[in-house]
Structures are given as structure tokens and as C-alpha cells.
Amino acid sequence: MDDPTRMLSGLTGLSGLGQADVGDPDAVRKQALGQPQQDIGDILQQIMAITDESLDEAQARKHALNCHRMKPALFSVLCEIKEKTVLSIRGVQEEDPPDPQIMRLDNMLLAEGVSGPEKGGGSAAAAAAAAAAGGSPTDSSIEHSDYRAKLAQIRQIYHSELEKYEQACSEFTNHVMNLLREQSRTRPISPKEIERMVAIIHRKFSSIQMQLKQSTCEAVMILRSRFLDARRKRRNFNKQATEVLNEYFYSHLSNPYPSEEAKEELAKKCGITVSQVSNWFGNKRIRYKKNIGKFQEEANLYAVKTAVDAASVSAQASQANSPATPNSGGYPAPCYTPDGRL
DNA sequence: ATACATGATTTTGA
DNA sequence: TCAAAATCATGTAT
Numbered sequence: 409m410d411d412p413t414r415m416l417s418g419l420t421g422l423s424g425l426g427q428a429d430v431g432d433p434d435a436v437r438k439q440a441l442g443q444p445q446q447d448i449g450d451i452l453q454q455i456m457a458i459t460d461e462s463l464d465e466a467q468a469r470k471h472a473l474n475c476h477r478m479k480p481a482l483f484s485v486l487c488e489i490k491e492k493t494v495l496s497i498r499g500v501q502e503e504d505p506p507d508p509q510i511m512r513l514d515n516m517l518l519a520e521g522v523s524g525p526e527k528g529g530g531s532a533a534a535a536a537a538a539a540a541a542g543g544s545p546t547d548s549s550i551e552h553s554d555y556r557a558k559l560a561q562i563r564q565i566y567h568s569e570l571e572k573y574e575q576a577c578s579e580f581t582n583h584v585m586n587l588l589r590e591q592s593r594t595r596p597i598s599p600k601e602i603e604r605m606v607a608i609i610h611r612k613f614s615s616i617q618m619q620l621k622q623s624t625c626e627a628v629m630i631l632r633s634r635f636l637d638a639r640r641k642r643r644n645f646n647k648q649a650t651e652v653l654n655e656y657f658y659s660h661l662s663n664p665y666p667s668e669e670a671k672e673e674l675a676k677k678c679g680i681t682v683s684q685v686s687n688w689f690g691n692k693r694i695r696y697k698k699n700i701g702k703f704q705e706e707a708n709l710y711a712v713k714t715a716v717d718a719a720s721v722s723a724q725a726s727q728a729n730s731p732a733t734p735n736s737g738g739y740p741a742p743c744y745t746p747d748g749r750l
Numbered sequence: 751a752t753a754c755a756t757g758a759t760t761t762t763g764a
Numbered sequence: 765t766c767a768a769a770a771t772c773a774t775g776t777a778t
Contacts, residue, residue, distance in 0.1 A: 642757050642774050665767090686767095687758060694768060695756090 447478050455594065470594055479594075487596045510614070513621040522563045522624060558631050566624045570617065577613040581606055645688075649678035653688050657696075658710035664693055 454473055458466045473479060517523040588602050645653075656674060657664050666674060671685045678685070696703050 644756065644775065684757080688756095690767070690769095691757070694770095697768090 448482060451476060451478055451482055458594075473594055483594075483596065490596055507614075507618070510618050510621065513618065513625055516625050517566075517621060517628075521559065522566055522628060555631065559628070562624060562627050562631065566620065569620050573613060573617055573620065577610065580613075581609050584609060645678065645680060645684075649680060652677050653685070653692070654706065654710050655714060657689065657692055658707050659714045661707070664689060664696075 451473065454469060458469055461469065514523065584605060585602060588597050588605065591597060644650075652674060656666060656670070660666070666685070666689060668682075671682050671689075675682045675685045680688075
């Protein structure tokens with residue numbers, strides 16, 4: 409980017425027709441053919457030399473060339489040659505369709521509320537989603553202000569960078585277009601050629617933009633996983649909830665697999681979701697099985713509790729004899745001893 | 751600071 | 765597709 413002139417000479421020599429003000433090429437050529445070869449060689453030499461000179465030197469030489477009597481003739485020859493070569497080159501680099509990857513990134517950024525209209529829509533939606541996902545409202549709102557702040561930060565960086573790129577792009581485009589216009593006085597450059605040049609520049613810049621978008625997406629994803637991953641905001645269930653769950657577990661120790669309906673009821677009683685109930689039972693089963701000894705005390709506690717409950721209920725009902733602990737089969741029955749050993 | 755407890759997710763196996 | 769098992773990431777007690 410530090411030497412636009414070189415890039416220009418490399419890219420613009422490819423295509424385009426002569427300019428409209430060239431006039432009839434044949435007529436001019438006849439004139440040209442009448443001149444000594446020496447002249448044309450000389451002019452060409454000078455034109456080639458322009459690219460190697462400093463801008464000031466080139467400026468002076470360009471002016472000299474413009475005033476040269478052979479200039480119109482040479483110009484027309486260049487036009488003609490160019491027209492011929494361009495036929496074989498045309499179609500080599502036609503329009504490519506909008507990059508699907510950049511579209512994907514755009515959509516993602518839009519969905520995350522990074523790009524698009526000012527804060528509101530995106531973050532509000534995210535907040536709603538987080539709230540729906542569970543967790544107490546206060547927690548999620550506290551964590552969410554943090555999340556939103558970070559997101560806003562990313563958003564701000566993204567926009568300022570994007571703006572910078574856009575500005576640089578348009579500046580560079582302008583610069584190049586001016587140069588091309590300037591050069592079009594000494595060599596034929598069609599509007600179409602300029603157009604193509606601009607397109608090339610834009611492609612280059614958009615590939616830079618894509619990198620920006622990509623890294624922004626990455627940052628947002630990391631942020632999301634940092635804040636929205638349920639594991640990271642785990643809260644223990646309250647005592648009453650665990651009590652209810654444990655009660656069910658130990659009173660169904662022979663088959664601690666609550667049905668869907670039972671789960672729903674437990675969920676309602678505990679103020680948690682059905683899948684949380686499922687998680688709890690899954691964890692409880694495996695951990696109980698893994699170390700029955702460790703849970704012995706707890707098991708006894710709940711056995712006694714349910715026994716007492718049942719006793720009081722049945723006592724109320726009919727003064728019946730005390731019910732046995734409902735423990736039979738399934739998991740290895742914990743063998744109760746008064747001191748808690750197996 | 752550390753180890754252990756616990757809810758959630760991921761992997762694995764039937 | 766469900767549950768077990770393994771694992772993760774945090775909460776909590778010491």
C-alpha cells in the first residue's frame with residue numbers, strides 16, 4: 409500500500425478500450441508510419457522510464473510527452489494494441505458471487521447484536537433467552553449487565569475498526585482514481601478499467617474486513633461461552649428442594665427412576681425444571697452407587713424421616729403398626745448398623 | 751489455598 | 765433414545 413503507482417501499473421495494463429477523444433486510429437497511424445522509427449522508440453522509452461522516476465520528475469516528463477508531436481499517434485497505437493490484447497484477456501476475471509462465508513459472518517454478527525442497529529434488539533433478545541434458560545432473575549440480570557458491557561466493548565471496537573477500514577478504502581480508491589485519470593492523458597484507460605480497478609481494491613479491503621469480522625465473531629463466541637454456559641453459573645438447589653428430591657430417591661431406592669409425571673411433580677415442588685430433576689437423579693444414582701458407604705448416613709436419615717412421616721400418617725389414620733423402610737432390590741441394599749458402618 | 755460437593759454437559763454403550 | 769459414566773466448572777466448607 410506504500411506504493412500505489414507500482415500496483416497501478418501492474419493492474420491496469422490489462423484491459424480497457426482507448427478513450428473517446430482518440431479519434432480515428434487509422435488516420436493517425438498513417439501519420440505515425442511516416443515518421444522515423446527512432447522517434448517512437450524514444451517516446452516509448454520515456455514512457456517506460458516514468459514508472460522508475462520520482463513523482464516530480466515524472467510529472468515534468470509527462471508534461472513533455474503530452475506536448476510531443478507524436479503523442480496522438482502513439483496514443484492511438486496503444487489503444488489499438490490494448491483493444492486486441494483485451495479481447496484475449498476478457499472474461500478471465502469476471503464477477504464472483506458474494507462470498508458465502510462473509511455472509512455467514514455478517515449474519516452471525518447481526519444475530520449477536522454486534523453489527524446492525526444500536527444496542528437494543530440483539531442484547532434484549534439475548535437477555536430474554538438467558539432469562540428463559542433459567543436461573544434467578546437477579547443473578548441473570550447482574551451477570552447480564554456484565555455480559556452486555558463486554559459485548560458493547562466488542563461492538564465499539566468492531567465499529568471503529570470497520571470505519572477505519574472503510575475510510576482507508578475510500579481514500580485509497582480516490583487516490584487511485586485520481587492517478588488513473590492523470591495517467592489517462594498519456595495512455596488509454598477506459599472507464600471500465602477504472603471500475604475494475606476499484607473493484608479489485610474493494611475486494612482487497614473486504615478481505616481485510618472479513619478478518620476483522622472473523623475475529624470479532626470469535627471474541628463474541630468466547631464471551632458467550634464465558635457468560636452463558638450454564639455450568640459457569642451453577643447454583644446449588646435450595647435445602648428444601650434437595651430434601652424433596654432425596655426423599656423421593658431414598659424412598660424409591662429399589663428403583664430410583666421417577667416417571668415423567670413424577671419428575672414433573674418433583675420439578676414443580678422444587679421450583680426447578682424437569683431436566684434439572686433428571687440431572688439430579690442421574691447424578692444421584694451414579695454417585696450413590698459409586699460410594700454407598702458415603703451415603704449411608706443420608707440414606708438412614710431419609711429412611712427414618714419417611715418412616716416417621718408414614719407412621720404419623722398411618723397413626724392418624726388407623727393406629728396401624730409401623731411400616732418398614734421401602735427398601736428392596738435394585739441397588740445393593742445398605743445394611744444399617746447403629747454406628748453407621750456397613 | 752485446598753479438597754470436596756454438586757449441578758450441567760459430554761461421551762459412551764445398549 | 766435413554767441412562768451410565770466421565771468430565772467440567774463452579775460452590776462451599778475447612
